[in-house]
Amino acid sequence: xxxxxxxxxxxxxxxxxxxxxxxxxxxxxxxxxxxxxxxxxxxxxxxxxxxxxxxxxxxxxxxxxxxxxxxxxxxxxxxxxxxxxxxxxxxxxxxxxxxxxxxxxxxxxxxxxxxxxxxxxxxxxxxxxxxxxxxxxxxxxxxxxxxxxxxxxxxxxxxxxxxxxxxxxxxxxxxxxxxxxxxxxxxxxxxxxxxxxxxxxxxxxxxxxxxxxxxxxxxxxxxxxxxx
Amino acid sequence: xxxxxxxxxxxxxxxxxxxxxxxxxxxxxxxxxxxxxxxxxxxxxxxxxxxxxxxxxxxxxxxxxxxxxxxxxxxxxxxxxxxxxxxxxxxxxxxxxxxxxxxxxxxxxxxxxxxxxxxxxxxxxxxxxxxxxxxxxxxxxxxxxxxxxxxxxxxxxxxxxxxxxxxxxxxxxxxxxxxxxxxxxxxxxxxxxxxxxxxxxxxxxxxxxxxxxxxxxxxxxxxxxxxx
DNA sequence: AATAATAAATGTAAAAAGTACATTTATTAT
DNA sequence: ATAATAAATGTACTTTTTACATTTATTATT
Numbered sequence: 001x002x003x004x005x006x007x008x009x010x011x012x013x014x015x016x017x018x019x020x021x022x023x024x025x026x027x028x029x030x031x032x033x034x035x036x037x038x039x040x041x042x043x044x045x046x047x048x049x050x051x052x053x054x055x056x057x058x059x060x061x062x063x064x065x066x067x068x069x070x071x072x073x074x075x076x077x078x079x080x081x082x083x084x085x086x087x088x089x090x091x092x093x094x095x096x097x098x099x100x101x102x103x104x105x106x107x108x109x110x111x112x113x114x115x116x117x118x119x120x121x122x123x124x125x126x127x128x129x130x131x132x133x134x135x136x137x138x139x140x141x142x143x144x145x146x147x148x149x150x151x152x153x154x155x156x157x158x159x160x161x162x163x164x165x166x167x168x169x170x171x172x173x174x175x176x177x178x179x180x181x182x183x184x185x186x187x188x189x190x191x192x193x194x195x196x197x198x199x200x201x202x203x204x205x206x207x208x209x210x211x212x213x214x215x216x217x218x219x220x221x222x223x224x225x226x227x228x
Numbered sequence: 229x230x231x232x233x234x235x236x237x238x239x240x241x242x243x244x245x246x247x248x249x250x251x252x253x254x255x256x257x258x259x260x261x262x263x264x265x266x267x268x269x270x271x272x273x274x275x276x277x278x279x280x281x282x283x284x285x286x287x288x289x290x291x292x293x294x295x296x297x298x299x300x301x302x303x304x305x306x307x308x309x310x311x312x313x314x315x316x317x318x319x320x321x322x323x324x325x326x327x328x329x330x331x332x333x334x335x336x337x338x339x340x341x342x343x344x345x346x347x348x349x350x351x352x353x354x355x356x357x358x359x360x361x362x363x364x365x366x367x368x369x370x371x372x373x374x375x376x377x378x379x380x381x382x383x384x385x386x387x388x389x390x391x392x393x394x395x396x397x398x399x400x401x402x403x404x405x406x407x408x409x410x411x412x413x414x415x416x417x418x419x420x421x422x423x424x425x426x427x428x429x430x431x432x433x434x435x436x437x438x439x440x441x442x443x444x445x446x447x448x449x450x451x452x453x454x455x456x
Numbered sequence: 457a458a459t460a461a462t463a464a465a466t467g468t469a470a471a472a473a474g475t476a477c478a479t480t481t482a483t484t485a486t
Numbered sequence: 487a488t489a490a491t492a493a494a495t496g497t498a499c500t501t502t503t504t505a506c507a508t509t510t511a512t513t514a515t516t
Contacts, residue, residue: 003263003275003276004239004276004317005276007279008239008240008276008277008278008279009237009238009239009279010237010238010239010240010277010279011232011236011237011238012236012238012240012309012320035231047231048231048232048233048236049236049238049309049320050236051235051236051237051238051318052311053311054309054310054311055307055309055310055320056309076306076307078304079283079304079307079322081240081277081282081283081284081322082282082283083280083281083282089232090279092240092277092283092322094307094309094320146375147374147375160464161464161465162463162464177504177505177506178464178465178466179465179466179467179505179506180503180504180505182464182465182466183466183503184503199512201462201463201464202462202463202464202511202512202513203461203462203463203464203511203512203513203514204462204463204464204465204510204511204512204513205463205464205511205512206463206464206465207464207465388493389493389494390492390493405475405476405477406493406494406495407476407477407494407495407496408474408475408476410493410494410495411474411495412474415473427483429491429492429493430482430483430491430492430493431482431483431484431485431490431491431492431493432481432482432483432484432491432492432493432494433482433483433492433493434492434493434494435493435494
């Protein structure tokens with residue numbers, strides 16, 4: 001008996017669970033489907049992997065197609081492989097979660113594509129197992145945020161410490177003491193204070209910082225633990 | 229254009245990276261392939277997912293087939309999806325890592341199947357991307373062991389604290405102080421002291437303990453962090 | 457010009473956790 | 487009775503975490 005049997009071939013999809021942060025809340029990007037199957041339903045973005053491309057290339061392609069973005073923080077979540085997960089065809093999906101910075105460019109692009117940001121506590125019904133994917137991705141983000149500073153991927157390149165704190169409070173769903181949070185974050189030694197202030201939320205203004213990727217890489221390689 | 233194109237269908241494989249602990253060293257289970265392709269080469273165990281089974285069912289089936297074991301700790305590692313990863317057919321593999329208890333039953337079964345345990349620092353050349361899978365799985369275990377007590381999956385149901393320490397030393401590749409290790413482990417409150425001693429390694433004998441799964445689940449749900 | 461309002465920035469003391477370190481204990485073999 | 491062996495244990499010191507309130511810079515208002 002040959003192990004290769006044409007009947008045992010699958011469609012392989014990639015679905016992307018895209019998170020953003022709008023300065024207040026953590027949000028999920030949801031699309032109004034404009035094509036069948038499931039036309040006019042809500043879903044994550046996804047596509048079949050083409051036979052000539054790798055799974056991760058497919059993920060990059062999809063993200064580019066739907067958001068115009070490249071060089072995005074994107075990681076594999078897990079594979080969804082239940083037999084009846086797609087009633088149409090036997091299809092497995094390699095889900096990927098992505099963290100993006102919401103700016104005006106993105107806002108426009110996303111509208112054109114018929115997409116909308118939903119607060120993570122208020123995600124609508126999505127097709128297939130996409131709600132499960134969103135829940136799983138959110139849980140993963142919480143886990144990863146515990147020991148890796150992924151928060152910076154969701155903020156503008158320049159950000160203030162109070163904004164960073166708001167983001168972490170959104171992820172962990174709890175409040176932090178401002179003094180302790182600032183002390184902890186600064187102790188990691190991966191953000192650089194700039195000579196500019198952001199005055200959009202206060203008269204005094206808050207100093208802007210930027211993330212120091214090189215320093216981060218150094219520390220990470222030496223086994224440093226960025227636990228908040 | 230239809231999104232469904234018969235040309236974009238893949239074989240989907242599951243490969244299992246199986247780790248064991250022989251009281252001294254962490255080991256990887258490697259198989260002598262008895263069938264083509266790659267007959268007589270070394271590899272992890274794996275198989276194609278059948279069209280009528282889920283990916284995780286395939287993983288369970290494979291593990292059962294090759295080791296006779298059921299109810300094993302097994303988690304998805306990641307998907308290997310490069311275009312040229314398998315020179316024969318376009319095939320993606322959903323790799324799973326498993327932790328098993330090495331006992332005499334397993335030792336015999338494994339021999340019959342043409343398998344061998346290799347120390348993790350001394351893994352031979354394996355087919356395809358199986359070496360990469362092993363490296364990635366090992367890294368994952370190190371990460372997960374940092375905050376989840378997976379060590380217990382590798383030890384006999386009854387184990388002593390010095391054995392547990394040896395295991396953690398094998399995973400982390402460093403020594404711990406016996407007093408501090410014991411204090412830390414006991415502080416988690418997830419192991420139960422038994423009224424038996426193991427006298428195989430000392431005249432005095434060391435008390436046996438068992439893992440308290442219920443207590444573990446309780447603590448885990450309350451967000452407890454089992455960081456060693 | 458003085459005052460009110462607002463968010464940002466800062467320090468310290470107490471508690472908890474982690475680390476470093478050496479001796480005693482139970483048992484068997486000689 | 488003694489030697490040998492691994493198991494079990496306690497404490498002082500250091501570091502980290504936590505809890506908590508005031509001052510600062512600035513703008514808008516009177």
